[in-house]
Amino acid sequence: MQRAEPLKFRAVRLIAMSESILIVDDERGIRDTLRAVLEDEGLAADAVASGEECLKAFERRAYGCVLLDVWLPGIDGMETLAQLRAGGVDAAVVMISGHGNIETAVRATKLGAFDFIEKPLSIEKTVLTIRNALRQRELERVNAELMAELTEEYAMVGESVAMRALRKQIAVVAPTDGRVLIYGESGTGKELVARAIHAQSRRAPALFVEVNSAAIPEELIESELFGHVKGAFTGATAAKKGKFEQADGATLFLDEVGDMSAKVQAKVLRVLEEQRFEPVGSTSLVRVDVRVIAATNKRLDIEIEQGNFRADLFYRLNVIPFELPPLRERLEDVPLLVEHFNQKFSAAYGKKPKRFEAEAMEVLQNYSWPGNVRELKNTIERVVIMKSKMRVSVADLPPVGGEEPPAASFRFPSFKEATDAYHREFIQRKLAEAEGNVSRAAELMGVDRSHLYRRMRALGIQGRSERGVIS
Ligand SMILES: Nc1ncnc2c1ncn2[C@@H]1O[C@H](COP(=O)(O)OP(=O)(O)OP(=O)(O)O)[C@@H](O)[C@H]1O
Ligand SMILES: [Mg+2]
Structure with missing residues (x-):
């Protein structure tokens, strides 16, 4: 996929794009009133009288939102909703029902309905619900677009033997939750590999949280990683969550681990051993479930020999080692x-x-x-x-x-x-x-x-x- 125009313009266009609405109700009065109300609101609407006609209408065009009556002659609203979903229709569906019925509402939500409104319909509530449904759908679409852009931004190009082997290794390791240590010279793609591992793991829907130990001043890194409580140090005017806590249930990318101070190394070691830590200035422990992917362009074996890096931390981080070849070794x-x-x-x-x-x-x-x-x-x-x-x-x-x-x-x-x-x-x-x-x-x-x-x-x-x- 190519970037045809800058991202933000595209996002704005999507948000602004209006979509049309399909009204499905067997009562003619409701169809006519709803259509008139929606048109007054500047929303284009079509109306049909049955579930079967609704499914047919979707063969002709894609609607952004469906107002779907539960009680219909022929196939009912629930069945219509199920068939729409089975057919891959992703329109936002708002169910309309004659009597408040929790069980129906729950069933409809399980089938992927966006919301549920009751008859007699309040015009205000109906319009608001439709607007919310359309906005939600647009946000989801923009999100999907952005994710696709990101996937492209982090695409790993290369068909050399080394790159193929790397892709295989990523596919094997990604789903395991095992800790990964990526070694490679500067610019070889360590961050790309870390992102690919995250993207192919079960944590993919959650965040990829990055910390670059080399880029953060020594005196701030502890608070950056573990957070702090209010008043923990001068300038700590409010409590702040650290990266480990932000990455709870997600992936934490510890970049340039070779640059961490002895104190931070000790604290990181403890999180890796116990999956818990104390924020700066706090005595209570925070428990987290974090998958750590670390990277370095330093040879940690040498750093250990020279006393700059803890051997025990190295073994904790280095459960699955990745070594990225320099480009001169894969000039093809x-x-x-x-x-x-x-x-x-x-x-x-x-x-x-x-x-x-x-x-x-x-x-x-x-x-x-x-x-x-x-x-x-x-x-x-x-x-x-x-x-x-x-x-x-x-x-x-x-x-x-x-x-x-x-x-x-x-x-x-x-x-x-x-x-x-x-x-x-x-x-x-x-x-x-x-x-x-x-x-x-x-x-x-x-x-x-x-x-x-x-x-x-x-x-x-x-x-x-x-x-x-x-x-
Ligand atoms: N195989 C690849 N295909 C496409 N782009 C790549 C590839 N490898 C690296 N890049 C690009 O090159 C740049 C450097 O990659 P990356 O930041 O992952 O390297 P790094 O090993 O983390 O470097 P450093 O040690 O300097 O942080 C990035 O813009 C990345 O998108
Ligand atoms: Mg990097």
Whole structure:
């Protein structure tokens, strides 16, 4: 699905859209009066005299709301309602009954009726109920639209072996409620994976609550996570629920867990062990049912060795580990991602999608993408905004990762800058080929490993040693 116009305009249009109403009653007087009243209110209405005619009417057009009499000749109102629902009709149904009858009202609600009004009909109450029913329906529709937009916003693109395996793993793990720890370099899609797990879990209708431990000042994080009572500290003028409580019955995404202080780690550990905690300044325990998905771009095993991260917390969080491969290890996904972002940003900026020439695509596919998918996304957004012509050639690409593509080396002012740029590109490609392993890259290039290291340091290129550690 493409975003044709900005979301808020679409939502407004939906709210403003009027829908027509179908009146179903065997009494002619009621049909005529209701129709006249609704038309005076600016609402379009049709009227029929039986359940059978109601079902037929829905074959012709979709009504937003049905006023449905319970007592009807032929199939009655309840049966009509059941058949409408069985046929997938999602109109808001308001039942009309001759005598107040709780049992009928309950049955109608179970069948999905929106409300129930009694004869003799009060005009005011009828109009109000219909307006409420229409508003409710519109809200539900807007909500469904927004959910679809979100699903699209968080779509995971990629058909590489690694991405397919990742999707499989998500499908297996999502329904289990098991704790997940996602490791991956910055921009590899950790948040997307967390959202996908939530979306495919039984907690999907509930909230996906996010906390980024790195983005919140140290002195606020405890209150952010666990809430506080009024007067717990200067500035705590009212009690506030923390993220753990907001995520009760839902999913809590603990982003950048590697950045939590020792104190917060201890408190989080306790929630994970006991599913309860004390808000800041309170002595009473709050009990919660939270599924925790954590993410980090730090190697927690090393953080543990260095005494920065609690091993017991690591084991609690790391029930199901996910490791996201950097983009340079799945460069075959680059064309799909380029196309995805090309479509997305072109639509968002109201432009025709661009056509990437084969050579331009090749340059993009040969780059090592140290900023991973986020870097690629930003690159394509820039191209879509800055370039007015349809075709994108190598020369139209922004300098990926701060370097010029090789063909543009002639633009450099000095010999040194040109050769440095070339060397940087060459080394990065070889590193990508060697999956980040410096020794193997040195072998591929036919140079000494220590020589390569020196060049990399001089050029500011990061690499990975054999232990898989960023050096
Ligand atoms: N496979 C993918 N398909 C489509 N978009 C993706 C994919 N992976 C990442 N993205 C997009 O790239 C951006 C970065 O992804 P995300 O925020 O999930 O990364 P991250 O691993 O959480 O990064 P950081 O460590 O910097 O927080 C987001 O805009 C996301 O929508
Ligand atoms: Mg993130």
